[in-house]
Amino acid sequence: MRERLAVAARGNTDLLALAALLLLVLAAYQHYDSSLLTPASITILSAQFLPLILAAAGQTTVMLLGGIDLSLGAVLALAMAVFATYEAQGAGGVLAAAGLALCVAVAAGAVNGALVAYAGLPPIVVTLAASFLWGGATLVVLPQPGGQVPAGLVDAYNNGWNGVALPAVTVAVVLGLWRLLRTTRHGLALYAVGGNEHGAYASGLHTRGVKIAGYALAGAFTGLAGIGLAVQTGSADPTIGAPYTLNSIAACVLGGISFFGGVGRMRGTVLGALVIGLLTNLLLFTGISPFYQLIVQGVILVVALALKTYLTREAAV
Amino acid sequence: MNARSVRGALAVAASLCALTGVTACNVESGSTSAGADKSASSAPSAKDLKVGWSTIYLTPSWMQQTLKMLQTDVDKLKSAGKVSSFKTFNANGDTSQQIAQIRAMIQQKYDVILVDAGSSTALNPALEQAVAAGITVVAFDSLPTSTKVIRVGTDQKAWGSMMAEWLAKKLDGKGSIIAMNGPAGVAVSEDRWSGAETVFKKYPDIKIVSNVHSEYNLAPAAQAFASAYSAHPDIDGVFSQGGALSAAALQTLVKQDKKLVPITGENYNGFLKLWQSKQKEGFSSLATAQPNYLSVIALEAAVAKREGVDVPQDIDVPLPEITDDNLGDYAKPDQADDSYPINDLPQADIDKLIGK
Numbered sequence: 001m002r003e004r005l006a007v008a009a010r011g012n013t014d015l016l017a018l019a020a021l022l023l024l025v026l027a028a029y030q031h032y033d034s035s036l037l038t039p040a041s042i043t044i045l046s047a048q049f050l051p052l053i054l055a056a057a058g059q060t061t062v063m064l065l066g067g068i069d070l071s072l073g074a075v076l077a078l079a080m081a082v083f084a085t086y087e088a089q090g091a092g093g094v095l096a097a098a099g100l101a102l103c104v105a106v107a108a109g110a111v112n113g114a115l116v117a118y119a120g121l122p123p124i125v126v127t128l129a130a131s132f133l134w135g136g137a138t139l140v141v142l143p144q145p146g147g148q149v150p151a152g153l154v155d156a157y158n159n160g161w162n163g164v165a166l167p168a169v170t171v172a173v174v175l176g177l178w179r180l181l182r183t184t185r186h187g188l189a190l191y192a193v194g195g196n197e198h199g200a201y202a203s204g205l206h207t208r209g210v211k212i213a214g215y216a217l218a219g220a221f222t223g224l225a226g227i228g229l230a231v232q233t234g235s236a237d238p239t240i241g242a243p244y245t246l247n248s249i250a251a252c253v254l255g256g257i258s259f260f261g262g263v264g265r266m267r268g269t270v271l272g273a274l275v276i277g278l279l280t281n282l283l284l285f286t287g288i289s290p291f292y293q294l295i296v297q298g299v300i301l302v303v304a305l306a307l308k309t310y311l312t313r314e315a316a317v
Numbered sequence: 318m319n320a321r322s323v324r325g326a327l328a329v330a331a332s333l334c335a336l337t338g339v340t341a342c343n344v345e346s347g348s349t350s351a352g353a354d355k356s357a358s359s360a361p362s363a364k365d366l367k368v369g370w371s372t373i374y375l376t377p378s379w380m381q382q383t384l385k386m387l388q389t390d391v392d393k394l395k396s397a398g399k400v401s402s403f404k405t406f407n408a409n410g411d412t413s414q415q416i417a418q419i420r421a422m423i424q425q426k427y428d429v430i431l432v433d434a435g436s437s438t439a440l441n442p443a444l445e446q447a448v449a450a451g452i453t454v455v456a457f458d459s460l461p462t463s464t465k466v467i468r469v470g471t472d473q474k475a476w477g478s479m480m481a482e483w484l485a486k487k488l489d490g491k492g493s494i495i496a497m498n499g500p501a502g503v504a505v506s507e508d509r510w511s512g513a514e515t516v517f518k519k520y521p522d523i524k525i526v527s528n529v530h531s532e533y534n535l536a537p538a539a540q541a542f543a544s545a546y547s548a549h550p551d552i553d554g555v556f557s558q559g560g561a562l563s564a565a566a567l568q569t570l571v572k573q574d575k576k577l578v579p580i581t582g583e584n585y586n587g588f589l590k591l592w593q594s595k596q597k598e599g600f601s602s603l604a605t606a607q608p609n610y611l612s613v614i615a616l617e618a619a620v621a622k623r624e625g626v627d628v629p630q631d632i633d634v635p636l637p638e639i640t641d642d643n644l645g646d647y648a649k650p651d652q653a654d655d656s657y658p659i660n661d662l663p664q665a666d667i668d669k670l671i672g673k
Contacts, residue, residue: 033424048417144507145438145462154442233416235438238502243411280414284421290375290407 013311014256018271021304025278032285043160046168049277051076051229053171055244056251056273057178057266058109058221063252065194065214066261067116067123071108072222072248074134077241079105079226081138084147084236094153102223108134109219113212131245138238147236154234167228171270174224178266181217190214195262251276254304275304363623365401366428368616371418373435373459375407378655379609380433383458386661387431387612399620412436419443423450429619430454431612434461437504453622457615458607459505467622469615469632473505476605476636477512477558480581483603484554487579491522492553495545497538497562501530509558517556526552531562535587535654538565546570554578560585560604564654567591567600583607584639587654589647596641604639604647610662618671628672 030036055076062069079101086097108130115126157166181187192200193210201207225244230236255272257264279300283293370387374380384405394400406422408415412435420443422430430452434440441463447454448465457469484494496513499506517523526549531541542565546552557563560583567580567588577595582588582604592602611634622628637659639647649658 035424044420048413048420051413139502142502144502144504145436147438158442158446229413232442233412233436233439234442237412237436237439239500240412240436240439243413247411281417281421284406284418285425287404290405290409293407294409 014308015265015268015271017307017311018255018268018275018304022271022275022278025275025282029278029282029285032282039160039163039165042168043165044158045277045281046165046171047158047232048281049274050167050171051225051232052244052247052251052277053270053273054174054221054225054228055248056255056269057174058218058225059248059252060255060257060264060266060269061190061214061218061221062123063194063249063257063259064190064261064264065211066197067211067215068127068249068259069112069215069218069222070124070127070245071112071131071134072127072218073241073243073245074131074138075105075108075219075222075241076226076229076244077236077238078108078134078138078141079223080230080236080241081142081147081238083227084149084230085142087148094150098227101227102220105219105223105226106216107219109222110212110216112219113215116215117208117211135238138241142236142238145235145237147230149231149234151234153231157228157231170224170228174221175266175270182266186210186213191262193261247276248273250301254301254308256308276301363399363620366399366620366623367426368400368403368429368431368619369406369422369427370404370431370433370612371406371408371415371422372433373408373412373415374410374433375405376409378653379607379657382657383433383609383612386609387616390613390616394616394620408435410435412439416440416443419447423447423452427452428623429616431615431619432456432461432466433458433612435459437462453619455615455619455622457611464630467615467618467628467630467632469611469618469634471607471611471634471636472512473508474512474515477509477514478516479512479605479636479638480509480558480603481513481516481556484556484579484581485516485520485523487601488523488554490520493524493526493549493551494554494556495542495549495552495566496525496528497542497555497557497559497566498528498530499533499559499562506530506558513556513558525556531565533559533561535561535565538562539569542566542569550575552578555580557581557583559583560588560657563602563604564588564591567595571595582639584637584647584657584659585654586649586652586656586658589639589644589658590650590654593644593648593650596644601641605636606639606657606659608634608637608659608662609657610659610667613662614667614670617667621671621673626671626673632670634670 035041055072059069059072082104083097083101086100112127112130116123189205189210192205193207197207251273252269254275255268257269279297283296288296372380391400391403406418408418415435419430419440423446430447434456437460440461444454444461444463445465454466455469456466460468460470498510517525527545529541529545531538538561546569555566555578557566557580563580563582564585564587570577577598577600579601582602584604584606592600614632614634618628618632647658
């Protein structure tokens with residue numbers, strides 16, 4: 001019992017430090033943009049951050065299983081392309097398009113998971129190969145930037161719908177669902193397989209099934225991110241997904257998700273994604289020369305990560 | 318408990334240091350934006366304009382040359398009192414980042430936003446929001462599809478058809494060729510190729526034996542061409558839609574000591590230099606250019622628009638033609654391969670294009 005409390009405290013120190021960093025970034029942001037805490041700004045910012053947060057949630061799911069998903073950007077673009085090329089008419093059409101895009105992304109995730117589970121190949125190799133597969137499929141669906149999303153939806157997403165920040169609501173709903181899932185048998189199995197695969201197998205878990213389900217869930221998150229990006233931009237672009245692969249990994253690592261699986265929390269990832277997103281925006285406001293922005297961004301990430309490692313190592317002693 | 322609070326304090330302190338660094342950098346560059354506090358006036362005027370340029374990439378040499386030309390024009394407009402500040406934003410290949418940059422410029426009340434778009438569709442909502450906020454938005458080079466912004470560009474389809482037409486005539490309408498295109502899924506590459514395809518359809522005896530996609534970079538292009546060429550060594554010509562691609566193809570032929578078939582080109586200096594040195598051996602080409610002065614035309618158009626000039630929505634800049642005869646005016650043997658020799662466009666021509 002005492003041990004469990006200690007573990008919980010350790011996780012919290014981690015998250016508290018990250019939250020403190022987020023507050024600092026927010027305070028600096030407020031200094032440059034005094035409209036930060038107005039509903040309009042919150043809508044715009046959440047519209048901007050939703051794809052990264054959801055992509056990072058997908059990456060988190062895979063990383064909790066002890067894997068890493070290099071095909072995330074490609075699957076994101078695939079979902080985006082499917083969603084925007086579907087001739088959506090009215091609300092029913094949009095839902096059908098979203099459903100189709102989600103199915104495609106979940107299927108892509110499940111294929112990744114099956115390859116990892118049954119081929120016995122390292123996830124990094126499988127998902128690297130899969131990134132070409134899904135990248136090619138995206139170009140088949142959408143050979144060049146195009147597609148359409150109903151203008152009303154784009155406006156409601158980017159500028160708020162009756163004063164409600166739809167992207168923020170979406171993220172909250174997804175986080176709520178994750179919270180529910182985490183306490184179920186499936187959620188616990190995910191952590192168990194990621195933390196100690198042999199142990200999980202020995203205690204009777206169908207580890208391959210858990211992996212496939214986990215990658216499929218990651219696909220669902222990634223698909224949602226792709227749909228979000230399509231709604232944000234009002235269109236689809238087959239090459240837009242690539243930066244999300246590495247950015248989602250950065251958000252996860254910053255958020256305290258272990259590369260070795262089984263350790264980390266979704267709320268950490270969300271904080272990590274927010275810090276990365278706000279930081280890049282903040283640097284735009286400061287007017288530092290573009291090349292120095294990259295340096296500053298890198299330095300802050302390295303400092304945050306080093307600090308995190310230091311904190312967890314100290315606590316483990 | 319105590320150890321934990323120490324660690325927490327340490328975390329906060331380190332983050333603070335990092336952020337102080339950010340603020341310190343800002344102080345240094347703060348002096349360049351003299352007009353930062355001035356809010357955007359709704360009435361059209363061209364005084365002390367706050368100008369920002371968001372570009373998808375800043376590192377390629379083409380962009381560096383573009384920035385240099387743009388900076389020269391900015392300096393000129395600054396001394397005329399028309400522009401007060403100019404800032405460049407580099408999205409480093411990330412379109413989502415570019416959207417963030419445009420939104421940041423809207424919030425900071427820029428007067429003029431220039432943009433070199435990373436996606437032909439994804440920036441539209443953000444750019445249209447800027448227009449709605451009273452900002453003059455001018456896109457150049459890689460253009461968005463939005464019809465609400467002023468677009469300064471060259472006709473990429475015409476680029477492709479111009480090259481294809483020359484090659485088809487050179488081959489007397491028959492023979493097999495390799496097509497060297499840019500990355501799949503990129504609008505510029507698709508447009509140039511679709512322009513070329515319509516021409517090749519008119520010449521049924523021209524066979525495209527291989528259609529290669531490559532980055533617009535020498536190393537990957539050379540690899541891509543080498544594998545296509547080893548499969549089809551008996552080609553009669555190469556359709557290439559970019560200078561680095563052309564240089565890669567020509568270099569391969571030269572290195573393997575093969576027949577120098579006609580290759581279409583661009584004003585990439587590495588290609589122009591090689592073309593010039595192989596001209597005596599009968600190598601022939603036609604090259605065009607994506608002129609760096611597009612940026613200057615874009616800025617001049619924005620300023621003219623603020624002055625109340627009726628600037629056309631779409632400014633189609635004619636493509637230059639580099640032929641076997643005028644090659645000497647362009648090729649710069651003393652300059653690096655990775656440069657794009659082009660001369661400034663006379664002010665009179667710019668004025669004509671922007672409707673002054």
